[in-house]
Amino acid sequence: MARKDSVELSEYEKQRQANIAQRDSLLKQLALDAAQAGLGPGQKPKPAKSASSQKKKPAVKKVKEENLPRRTSSRIAGLEADSEVAKRKAEDEYVAAKEAERVKRQRVSGPLDLSEVVVAGKEWDKNENFLVDVVSRGANPYERTFGEQEVKNTTDKELRALREKMSGLELYDGFEPNRIKITPERIYSLGFHPTPEKPLIFAGDKMGNLGLFDASQTKATVKSEKVKSEDQDEDEEDDDPDPNITSFKLHTRTISSFQFSPVDPSHLYTASYDSSLRLLDLNASNSTEIYAPEDTSLDEPLSGVELDPHSPHILYFSRLDGHVGRTDTRAAPTTADVFELSEKKIGGFSLNPSHPHFLATASLDRTMRLWDLRTLSGSKNARSSSKLPALAGEHESRLSVSHAAFNSAGQVATASYDDTVKVYTFDDMGSWAPGRKLTAQEMAPSSVIRHNNQTGRWVTILRAQWQLRPADSVQRFCIGNMNRFVDIYTSKGEQLAQLGGDGITAVPAVAQFHPTNDWVAAGTASGKLCLWM
Numbered sequence: 001m002a003r004k005d006s007v008e009l010s011e012y013e014k015q016r017q018a019n020i021a022q023r024d025s026l027l028k029q030l031a032l033d034a035a036q037a038g039l040g041p042g043q044k045p046k047p048a049k050s051a052s053s054q055k056k057k058p059a060v061k062k063v064k065e066e067n068l069p070r071r072t073s074s075r076i077a078g079l080e081a082d083s084e085v086a087k088r089k090a091e092d093e094y095v096a097a098k099e100a101e102r103v104k105r106q107r108v109s110g111p112l113d114l115s116e117v118v119v120a121g122k123e124w125d126k127n128e129n130f131l132v133d134v135v136s137r138g139a140n141p142y143e144r145t146f147g148e149q150e151v152k153n154t155t156d157k158e159l160r161a162l163r164e165k166m167s168g169l170e171l172y173d174g175f176e177p178n179r180i181k182i183t184p185e186r187i188y189s190l191g192f193h194p195t196p197e198k199p200l201i202f203a204g205d206k207m208g209n210l211g212l213f214d215a216s217q218t219k220a221t222v223k224s225e226k227v228k229s230e231d232q233d234e235d236e237e238d239d240d241p242d243p244n245i246t247s248f249k250l251h252t253r254t255i256s257s258f259q260f261s262p263v264d265p266s267h268l269y270t271a272s273y274d275s276s277l278r279l280l281d282l283n284a285s286n287s288t289e290i291y292a293p294e295d296t297s298l299d300e301p302l303s304g305v306e307l308d309p310h311s312p313h314i315l316y317f318s319r320l321d322g323h324v325g326r327t328d329t330r331a332a333p334t335t336a337d338v339f340e341l342s343e344k345k346i347g348g349f350s351l352n353p354s355h356p357h358f359l360a361t362a363s364l365d366r367t368m369r370l371w372d373l374r375t376l377s378g379s380k381n382a383r384s385s386s387k388l389p390a391l392a393g394e395h396e397s398r399l400s401v402s403h404a405a406f407n408s409a410g411q412v413a414t415a416s417y418d419d420t421v422k423v424y425t426f427d428d429m430g431s432w433a434p435g436r437k438l439t440a441q442e443m444a445p446s447s448v449i450r451h452n453n454q455t456g457r458w459v460t461i462l463r464a465q466w467q468l469r470p471a472d473s474v475q476r477f478c479i480g481n482m483n484r485f486v487d488i489y490t491s492k493g494e495q496l497a498q499l500g501g502d503g504i505t506a507v508p509a510v511a512q513f514h515p516t517n518d519w520v521a522a523g524t525a526s527g528k529l530c531l532w533m
Helices: 011-036 084-105 148-152 157-167 219-230
Strands: 118-121 187-192 200-205 209-214 245-249 255-260 267-272 277-281 286-291 302-308 311-319 323-328 337-340 346-351 358-363 367-377 388-396 401-406 411-416 420-425 447-450 476-481 485-490 495-499 510-513 520-523 529-532
Touching: 148 157, 157 495, 187 510, 187 520, 200 255, 200 267, 200 529, 209 255, 267 302, 286 311, 286 323, 302 346, 311 346, 323 346, 337 388, 358 411, 367 401, 367 411, 476 510, 476 520, 485 520
Parallel strands: 187 255, 255 302, 346 401
Antiparallel strands: 118 245, 187 200, 200 209, 209 245, 255 267, 267 277, 277 286, 302 311, 311 323, 323 337, 346 358, 358 367, 358 401, 367 388, 401 411, 411 420, 420 447, 476 485, 485 495, 510 520, 520 529
16 A cells, blocks of 8 residues: 555644634734834944943942951851840951951061061071162153263263263162062062162061061072972972062051161161051160050051161151151150141151251152251140241142152252152251251252152052262252153262163162162062162
């Protein structure tokens, strides 16, 4: 029997298909009628995308979440849900978390042993420490504004010799700058130990860590030390080890400034945003608090510290609220004379090394002021615990002045946000009578240098820092350059060098001279160190 080509449909299936065909026909007819009447949806042309619509939508700002305690199960703890006990438990946990956060930021008042506050790097050994043998606008990375051609074109013989000498400083080749991470966080303060025997660099960072780096070390000595300490086989040695660096947690907030004692180079005084001054004794391997407000809840961040070179027990410090204080290290840690010298932030101050009764301050109110501490006048008030020193004179810049630094010749260098570095020259200050008032002409800067000081949010403020005792008696200072260099100038505003080199991947903003040797160090926002010798 031959197979049928098609299967015969049932009556039900025939009726179902007929209904479908009838429905489709009706829908088509309705669509045609609507189109003829102008009621149907027409195809609209796609609108051209406007420039505004093509712009990226602004990123939604993330709301910083409060660090709350981790939730725990009341049922597992045997507590009835929504009971008073459970509520008290949640409240206690919240209060405990907030208290822990507050304690974390509060300064440590007691003495610190260096072996207990090492946070990174080589372990500290009192018997084998480093002293045993002794943006933004206009920033164009790596674009030089001073170089070999400027040195060759110098006609003055003495200036040319000095430029050749300073431009001849070479970037430290013991380790690449990217590998010398002297502090865990952004560097705010930096300086050399005063010994001329070898370069020992100290740096303070944003979180209160103090880093130490001995630039006399070599890769060979580092490898041998690691072999001894880790009992490694010579075949397993690292051919390219990282440098030995030690960091201490001395403060709970930014170390804004530090200075070595002029009579004892093993004593280092540090100032911090945690409102305290501390003395780090490298020989005794401890750090003690020498000044802080009596009320631990007071927030009085310190922006600078300097010692009186004629009275080493007398320390001066500046605060971000416009005050300058004076304390004696032999007195109680809460004792200080405080002067209100500005209604706004004082970013930096400096004592005249030769005549320390003269004080220069730089403020957010756009002024550089010169004070005479020999003459005190006025009355004490709630904001100033002492009479105010005499104002010898002031000079106002177009924008805020971030720092003021004295040299031994009586000159003050300032850096301000009007993109200038100014040098003020005050002749024969030793002969000035107490309370002398300077004229506007006497307060005018003797040199004005155009310099990009627009650091922005992520780069530490640029500061001009003098070489304390130059061997050739030529006064000079260094300052970071936003193009990832360090500039060196004389007190007359003549540029001597622009130091750079391979491997510098960030702005060396915090620059400092060695007191006597022609060594320059600079730190970056990532805690890295650059060194020229």
